[in-house]
Structures are given as structure tokens and as C-alpha cells.
Amino acid sequence: MPRLTDARKELRRAQITEAAVRCFSRNGLERTSIADITAESGLSTGSIYAHYRNKADLVQASAHAVLAKRAEALGEYAGSDTPPDPDELLDRLIAGIDPVEARVGVQTWGEATNNPVIHGIVVDTIDRMRAMVHDSVTAWLVKVEHLEPAEAQERATPIAHRVQSLYLAQLLYTALQSPTEETAP
Amino acid sequence: MPRLTDARKELRRAQITEAAVRCFSRNGLERTSIADITAESGLSTGSIYAHYRNKADLVQASAHAVLAKRAEALGEYAGSDTPPDPDELLDRLIAGIDPVEARVGVQTWGEATNNPVIHGIVVDTIDRMRAMVHDSVTAWLVKVEHLEPAEAQERATPIAHRVQSLYLAQLLYTALQSPTEETAP
DNA sequence: CTGCAAAAAGAATCGCTGTTCTGCTTGTGA
């Protein structure tokens, strides 16, 4: 039964979501039509529908890809064995922000206020990020500040909250900075 | 030349934007149709188009109304003659958040990444808010912490940035908390 | 009071967009 090999199939899916993310970044989740993605990806309508059930499905996959990538980058810093202090952690997080992803990320927040599926993805991602920041801060408190693990855990909570918040705000600022590039009217 | 008296006209416009904001909060900026606003406001298509050039115009007016209201509330705290310390200021700001407005506010951020007019409104509002927070913090540094005005100005900047960021993040959290209420499918 | 232009209602229009359908093409397993 000759279908595409899994690797190739995944490749196509990635090709599509990547094109979609570029479109979304330019025109927004709703204002991007399937035709836009068709043009951007070089594929055709039929091809896209062969890989994604419908547009909502594609939006969901794209959102997941963008947010997961961000969370993943965060995981690296958090897992380091010489944990950065909170300010340093925040600086690194901010340094890793990519404007295109920031824009889609912020659009995703807006979408999450009405779209249950996207809402789930966003909330999960934010929770996972918070947990990782919390771990990183705890590790710092233990290894560098020499607190007892129990107390470190507790003290880490408000610090993690602050780091997370400042990071999210910076994501917003970044998204608002890059000028709105129009496709030809 | 008998048109509506200015007061009455302003009333209608407000009636429309208020209905629009409720719709936007429920269904998002894009997914809200003129028909939805028609139903919510109890008016008709024609009436809406008599007051707003088009949907973009209406979205713009609604966004402006919501953000202006938030900025205004902030102004009150900032103008107080016993300035709150930064933590207190932040607490008050957060206490003043309304879920409906938070949702529309966050949607507005997403929209601002592609829509130049909304972008302008959002950036202006954020800048104005930052200036007010800065003033409030400066006043606190001078009156309570007894710093010289010049130094207070300078020291206030990073503090204001932090307060602003934490506030914006809280706005996001609030928008994500209230569950996505659906209109009947 | 009264007339009339603006405002409101609601039907009609028209373009756009998601989705489906119909064949051709191509990759894969034997």
C-alpha cells in the first residue's frame, strides 16, 4: 500500500505549517486564506487538504509548532547545570525571541480567547513554560544561593511568575515593534 | 437640516460599540459578523452603516473605546496625591481589570500585528499608560522615598517598565481564564 | 404643527473563501 513514507509525509506537513506561519505572521490567522498558503508553500489546495482535515486543523498545528518551539528553547536554559540567575534567565529568554514567532504567538493569544482548541494549546504551553522557569529558578536558588530544596521551591514561585510575566510582555512588545508588512493590496 | 442632535448621535454610536464589544469578547474581532452586532444591539444593518463607514471603522472605534477606558482608570491612580508604592499600584491596576475588556484587549494586540490603524491605537495607549505609570512611580519616589526629582525620574523608568509588563501579563492571564463562552452553535 | 431630510429597517447583491470533486502523477513495496 504505497503511501508516502512517514518521513516524507512529515516533511510536507512541516512545509505547509512553515508557509502557514509566514502567512499568519503577515496577515493574521483569520485573514489568511487557503489560497494564500497555497501560494506561499508552492503547493495546491488539494495537497493541503490531503495533510490537514481543514483550516482549523492547520491553524492548530501551526500554533502548536510555534509555541512548542518557544517552550523548547526555554527548556534548554532551564536544564543547564549552571543555572542562570533570574535576571540572566530573563535576558536569555528575551534574546531568543524571534519577531515572526512573536507575532504569531500574540495572534494566538487573541485566538485563544474564543477558540477552545487554541485556548488549550496556549494554556498548556504557558503552564509548561512556567514549570520550566520554576525549575530553573529553584535550581539556581539551591546551587548558587544554597537554599534548602524545600524552601527554594517555595521561594521560586513568585520569582518564576515575574520572569514569565516579563517575558510574555516582551513578546508583546516585540510583536508590536516589527512594522506591519503588507502583501500587495 | 434635521439630523440627530449630537448627543443622541453619540448615544447611538455608544450603543453600537458597546454591543460590538460584547460580541467581540464572545466571538473575536473577525468572527463577529455585522449580523451579530445587529442582533446584539437591537438595531439594523442600515443603522450601523449610518454611523460607521464600515466594519473596520467600527472595530477601530471599539478598540479605542476599550483601551481608552483602561488607560483612563489608570490615570486616576497615577494622579492621586498620596502616590501608592509600585506594588500597591500594580495591585490596584490588576484589581481594576474587567474580564470582558481583557479579552477584547488581548484580541486587539493580535489584530495590531497586522492592522496598521489598530497598531497605532494599541501602541499609543501602551505608551500613554507607561507615561502615567512613570509619573505615578516618580511621584512616589519623591514624596515617600524623598528622592530628588531628577534622580526619581531616572530611577522610575525601569520600575515603571516592570509594573507595566506585569500588568499586561496579568491582562493576558485574565483573558485566558474566563472560559470561552459560545453562542449557540 | 408640519414637512422633509436624515436615520432605520431589511431585502438584495456580489465577491470571497473554505471545502469538495475529478482526473493526472508519482512514489513505494513487491
Next chain:
DNA sequence: TCACAAGCAGAACAGCGATTCTTTTTGCAG
């Protein structure tokens, strides 16, 4: 190498939604 199902292209379709148009109603100036 081959055969055939899955991929893919692109046209066709269907429905929705912004805007416009026509008709009726209404509020204000005189």
C-alpha cells in the same frame, strides 16, 4: 521494473458576510 493507491493539481461549488439599495419611519427646525 511495475502496478496501483495515495498525492497532488486545479477547477467547480456552496454558503456566508460585508456592503449597498429601497422603502418606511422619525426627530428636529421653523
